[in-house]
Amino acid sequence: EPAISLERVVKAYRSGSETVRAVGGVDLEIARGEFFSLLGPSGCGKTTTMRMIAGFEEPTEGVVRLSGRDVTGVPANHRDVNMVFQSYALFPHMTVAANVAFGLERKRVPKKEIRRRVGEMLELVELGHRAKHRPAQLSGGQQQRVALARALVNEPGALLLDEPLGALDLKLRQSMQVELKRIQREVGITFVYVTHDQGEALTMSDRVAVMNNGLVEQLGAPAEIYERPATRFVADFIGTSNLLSGTVGSADAAGHHRVDLGEGLTALVAELPKGISAGSDTHLTIRPEKVRIGTERPEGDLSILPGTVTETVYLGSATHYQVSLANGSEVTVYQQNSSDSALVAGRGDAVWLSWAPRHSYAL
Ligand code: ADP
Ligand code: MG
Numbered sequence: 001e002p003a004i005s006l007e008r009v010v011k012a013y014r015s016g017s018e019t020v021r022a023v024g025g026v027d028l029e030i031a032r033g034e035f036f037s038l039l040g041p042s043g044c045g046k047t048t049t050m051r052m053i054a055g056f057e058e059p060t061e062g063v064v065r066l067s068g069r070d071v072t073g074v075p076a077n078h079r080d081v082n083m084v085f086q087s088y089a090l091f092p093h094m095t096v097a098a099n100v101a102f103g104l105e106r107k108r109v110p111k112k113e114i115r116r117r118v119g120e121m122l123e124l125v126e127l128g129h130r131a132k133h134r135p136a137q138l139s140g141g142q143q144q145r146v147a148l149a150r151a152l153v154n155e156p157g158a159l160l161l162d163e164p165l166g167a168l169d170l171k172l173r174q175s176m177q178v179e180l181k182r183i184q185r186e187v188g189i190t191f192v193y194v195t196h197d198q199g200e201a202l203t204m205s206d207r208v209a210v211m212n213n214g215l216v217e218q219l220g221a222p223a224e225i226y227e228r229p230a231t232r233f234v235a236d237f238i239g240t241s242n243l244l245s246g247t248v249g250s251a252d253a254a255g256h257h258r259v260d261l262g263e264g265l266t267a268l269v270a271e272l273p274k275g276i277s278a279g280s281d282t283h284l285t286i287r288p289e290k291v292r293i294g295t296e297r298p299e300g301d302l303s304i305l306p307g308t309v310t311e312t313v314y315l316g317s318a319t320h321y322q323v324s325l326a327n328g329s330e331v332t333v334y335q336q337n338s339s340d341s342a343l344v345a346g347r348g349d350a351v352w353l354s355w356a357p358r359h360s361y362a363l
Pocket of ligand 1: 013014015020021022023040041042043044045046047048049
């Protein structure tokens with residue numbers, strides 16, 4: 001059974017005469033040992049979801065299960081989960097080792113075992129040499145690792161992390177992402193990680209739930225979410241996507257669906273989602289790195305569109321082009337620079353854009 005499951009979970013708050021649905025009906029199953037992320041913009045309901053798993057809030061509707069057991073009414077300290085916050089909440093007057101030992105001492109674990117487990121945890125987070133220091137003598141990243149060791153030493157069934165790296169600068173955050181992933185792999189404990197940073201979620205997670213407005217818009221492996229966004233929101237929120245509006249037309253001989261983009265421009269998509277058929281208005285999404293740019297009209301069963309370069313940004317290994325189409329749309333293209341031709345075209349040049357039908361989606 002899943003380590004954590006949420007069934008139609010709703011959390012509504014009264015605010016004056018209004019009711020705010022912070023979480024609007026979420027279904028999730030998080031497997032044992034999984035690194036699972038809740039990703040979404042500020043205010044989408046990530047923390048509220050986490051707090052219902054931890055037991056700091058009770059759902060208004062629906063059920064939270066831990067290892068299959070309905071935990072409605074079970075207080076936070078009786079749930080087999082632990083939470084790590086962005087503010088490390090370490091005890092400033094205690095040493096690093098004493099901070100990590102605190103929970104075990106309260107549980108009256110024998111002294112010898114405490115020493116062994118604290119030692120192991122500090123090794124795991126690579127702070128064995130800092131055991132006798134006080135939190136104030138450590139860097140932000142080290143303090144966060146102490147907080148992690150303190151949460152893991154109790155061997156919880158799952159660890160909940162709410163934007164734990166938010167207070168760190170970019171470089172430290174990136175090295176901590178690698179660290180966190182390594183630690184999670186070594187201890188094999190289920191991690192539920194909350195972040196508004198898509199890069200963070202995509203690099204660390206086995207699976208990601210993308211949240212918007214209190215709902216999960218898409219759930220899947222990072223590559224799935226990136227390669228095949230299920231909604232316009234996901235396409236917009238994760239990475240850069242081109243969105244082209246059009247109307248679905250008939251299928252071509254190869255079974256690809258034409259999308260009329262106006263001004264005689266036609267793109268092709270390999271499949272249509274449920275609810276979209278010939279005559280539907282749609283948005284076609286295509287990632288910048290899936291679009292080919294060239295000065296010759298390409299051949300083949302591709303979306304082929306003429307345009308004019310409005311901007312180029314040379315990035316060394318790649319070039320970033322802005323191309324405007326006759327229908328007024330702008331398309332962003334990232335192209336790897338090959339050794340012989342760095343710049344395909346410059347500002348004002350007429351170019352051809354093309355992509356395989358399976359790389360664009362109608363949403
Ligand atoms: P996130 O963590 O994704 O930024 P939150 O879960 O903190 O989002 O909040 C989701 C929504 O619920 C927000 O609109 C927030 O203002 C509202 N909210 C959260 N907690 C409360 C509360 N205790 N009372 C009223 N509204 C709340
Ligand atoms: Mg939050």
